[in-house]
Amino acid sequence: MVASLLLRLPLSSCSHPRYSRFSCTIPVSGPSLLTPGRVGERIRALVVQFGDMGLHAGVDVPRRGLFIDGEWVDPVLGKRIPIVNPTTEETVGDIPAATSEDVDAAVKAAKEAFYRNKGKDWAKAGGKHRATFLRAIAKRVAERKSELAKLESIDCGKPIDEAEWDMDDVSGCFEYYADLAEKLDERQYAPLELPMEQFKCNILREAIGVVGLITPWNYPMLMATWKVAAALAAGCTAILKPSELASVTCLELAGIAKDVGLPRGVLNVVTGYGHEAGAPLASHSGVDKIAFTGSTATGRSVMSAASQLIKPVTLELGGKSPIIVFDDADVEKAVEWAMFGAFWTNGQICSATSRLLLQEGIADEFLKKLGIWASSIKVSDPLEKDCRLGPLVSEGQYEKVQKFVKVALDEGATLVCGGKRPDHLTTGYFLAPTVLSNVKPHMQIWTDEVFGPVLAVSTFKTEEEALALANDTQYGLAGAVISKDDDRCKRVSEALEVGIVWINCSQPCFCQAPWGGNKRSGFGRELGEWGLENYLSVKQLTRYISTDDWGWYPKPSKL
Ligand SMILES: NC(=O)C1=CN([C@@H]2O[C@H](COP(=O)(O)OP(=O)(O)OC[C@H]3O[C@@H](n4cnc5c(N)ncnc54)[C@H](O)[C@@H]3O)[C@@H](O)[C@H]2O)C=CC1
Numbered sequence: 001m002v003a004s005l006l007l008r009l010p011l012s013s014c015s016h017p018r019y020s021r022f023s024c025t026i027p028v029s030g031p032s033l034l035t036p037g038r039v040g041e042r043i044r045a046l047v048v049q050f051g052d053m054g055l056h057a058g059v060d061v062p063r064r065g066l067f068i069d070g071e072w073v074d075p076v077l078g079k080r081i082p083i084v085n086p087t088t089e090e091t092v093g094d095i096p097a098a099t100s101e102d103v104d105a106a107v108k109a110a111k112e113a114f115y116r117n118k119g120k121d122w123a124k125a126g127g128k129h130r131a132t133f134l135r136a137i138a139k140r141v142a143e144r145k146s147e148l149a150k151l152e153s154i155d156c157g158k159p160i161d162e163a164e165w166d167m168d169d170v171s172g173c174f175e176y177y178a179d180l181a182e183k184l185d186e187r188q189y190a191p192l193e194l195p196m197e198q199f200k201c202n203i204l205r206e207a208i209g210v211v212g213l214i215t216p217w218n219y220p221m222l223m224a225t226w227k228v229a230a231a232l233a234a235g236c237t238a239i240l241k242p243s244e245l246a247s248v249t250c251l252e253l254a255g256i257a258k259d260v261g262l263p264r265g266v267l268n269v270v271t272g273y274g275h276e277a278g279a280p281l282a283s284h285s286g287v288d289k290i291a292f293t294g295s296t297a298t299g300r301s302v303m304s305a306a307s308q309l310i311k312p313v314t315l316e317l318g319g320k321s322p323i324i325v326f327d328d329a330d331v332e333k334a335v336e337w338a339m340f341g342a343f344w345t346n347g348q349i350c351s352a353t354s355r356l357l358l359q360e361g362i363a364d365e366f367l368k369k370l371g372i373w374a375s376s377i378k379v380s381d382p383l384e385k386d387c388r389l390g391p392l393v394s395e396g397q398y399e400k401v402q403k404f405v406k407v408a409l410d411e412g413a414t415l416v417c418g419g420k421r422p423d424h425l426t427t428g429y430f431l432a433p434t435v436l437s438n439v440k441p442h443m444q445i446w447t448d449e450v451f452g453p454v455l456a457v458s459t460f461k462t463e464e465e466a467l468a469l470a471n472d473t474q475y476g477l478a479g480a481v482i483s484k485d486d487d488r489c490k491r492v493s494e495a496l497e498v499g500i501v502w503i504n505c506s507q508p509c510f511c512q513a514p515w516g517g518n519k520r521s522g523f524g525r526e527l528g529e530w531g532l533e534n535y536l537s538v539k540q541l542t543r544y545i546s547t548d549d550w551g552w553y554p555k556p557s558k559l
């Protein structure tokens with residue numbers, strides 16, 4: 001009979017510093033196996049097996065409440081939503097689930113903050129004053145960069161290098177809107193040329209009011225920042241509703257707002273489900289504007305809720321962006337940009353250039369190189385060094401993306417690489433970088449947004465044909481063109497029916513440049529000065545400066 005016992009060992013015997021802080025319970029079969037060598041061997045095996053757990057065990061996900069009126073509060077109904085780590089499939093904590101009761105409280109707090117002290121505390125305090133808070137937030141994010149990036153990776157599966165880059169973008173964006181807030185002061189009372197000299201006109205830019213900001217899970221903290229930084233710079237007060245699938249860093253942003261002493265009620269963060277917390281925010285009579293990033297379907301219902309109150313909205317929705325590669329391109333460079341456009345953010349980015357259009361002359365060579373290179377991408381625990389592709393955000397998204405691949409193959413597409421879970425990863429919502437060729441314009445994989453690491457490839461003969469294919473879509477967010485011919489790049493850029501064009505690259509995004517799309521990708525632009533205008537209401541002040549009477553009505557003789 002083989003006896004078995006459990007041995008609890010500190011992993012300090014393991015040479016890797018990352019694991020030495022943890023202990024583990026090791027099942028050992030039979031006392032005869034308990035030689036020091038065997039135990040060491042078993043520990044090393046377990047370290048390999050539970051490598052992920054080791055990486056993840058070092059970071060605690062804080063337990064937070066809703067952030068309303070400057071305080072952490074429990075949701076009125078006391079409900080919480082589990083936080084699932086998509087790499088380990090384990091629940092690593094929970095977030096509060098707000099309902100309309102909490103949304104009411106947050107809107108009330110934001111409204112009071114907007115009008116407190118006749119607006120002098122915030123909305124009318126001047127951009128220079130507000131900029132000090134934005135800069136303080138930027139500084140605090142930079143100080144906490146490494147921890148915030150880890151939390152982001154754990155929550156949404158983003159490779160750690162990307163998450164760290166996001167945190168740089170977050171602090172950069174707060175800094176940028178601090179600058180614009182200061183410049184806003186100089187733009188106030190800007191004179192306007194009028195055709196009648198008896199009148200003088202000046203333009204005032206005022207905060208639009210209380211804004212509802214509804215954001216997705218693919219860039220949890222950065223998408224919140226694009227909205228929060230611009231809204232606060234403008235003098236609005238805000239209620240942020242992040243995605244229920246990844247809210248951890250948005251709650252940390254609330255903590256940072258508290259740390260830097262942002263006046264209470266200026267930023268409120270209510271986490272929760274879309275139908276329970278997002279919908280009441282979109283339809284709330286106390287909210288003056290909604291800014292939304294997410295799916296086209298949800299954007300439609302947000303817009304229809306807002307339309308009941310003639311509430312302005314900006315919508316940043318889905319996409320199915322083309323990347324057109326002409327046969328004069330440097331193939332290797334183009335292959336890398338095509339991969340970056342499709343696999344960065346694990347393919348879960350609204351601007352993904354997920355439709356690759358190859359000119360026939362280079363198609364074979366390109367696809368061969370792409371297949372080899374894409375198969376060599378490091379797919380791993382996103383916290384592992386040099387990871388370049390992590391898991392999809394959730395089990396639901398994983399199933400959805402796998403179904404897209406299956407339908408594509410059923411419809412006749414050819415699998416160049418990927419299409420399945422990588423062999424070395426047994427848990428987590430992982431899909432290997434997937435390239436599908438021979439895709440025809442009627443196929444679902446060509447028309448629908450996948451939001452996963454899946455690239456659909458088609459070919460073309462002429463520039464005209466490429467443009468027709470590229471623009472034949474309900475979406476209009478982004479597009480990329482790769483060619484050594486500058487004239488051609490210019491023609492294609494002008495012809496693409498999109499809001500963002502990349503020339504000889506794909507995806508770079510700077511907070512100075514406008515971001516947003518046409519058609520069913522939404523309307524309005526975030527980032528840059530356009531992002532600030534979203535949150536401003538323009539007021540004209542027209543003054544009669546002549547000393548003459550107006551003289552339109554003849555004066556009655558007896559006056
Ligand atoms: N364009 C983009 O950046 C994004 C596009 N997507 C697309 O959407 C698909 C589904 O992802 P989801 O996370 O479900 O996106 P979603 O559009 O449903 O969620 C975005 C945000 O809207 C909220 N929301 C949901 N229903 C709402 C409602 N009725 N009223 C107000 N707010 C509501 C959600 O809680 C979340 O905060 C993805 O597979 C992808 O195709 C998802 C995230 C980002």
Ligand SMILES: N=C(N)NCCCC(=O)O
Nearest residue numbers: 219349350351507508509
């Ligand atoms: N950080 C960069 N480069 N892009 C963010 C785009 C996020 C999105 O709208 O899906």
Ligand code: NA
Nearest residue numbers: 084155245246
């Ligand atoms: Na999550």
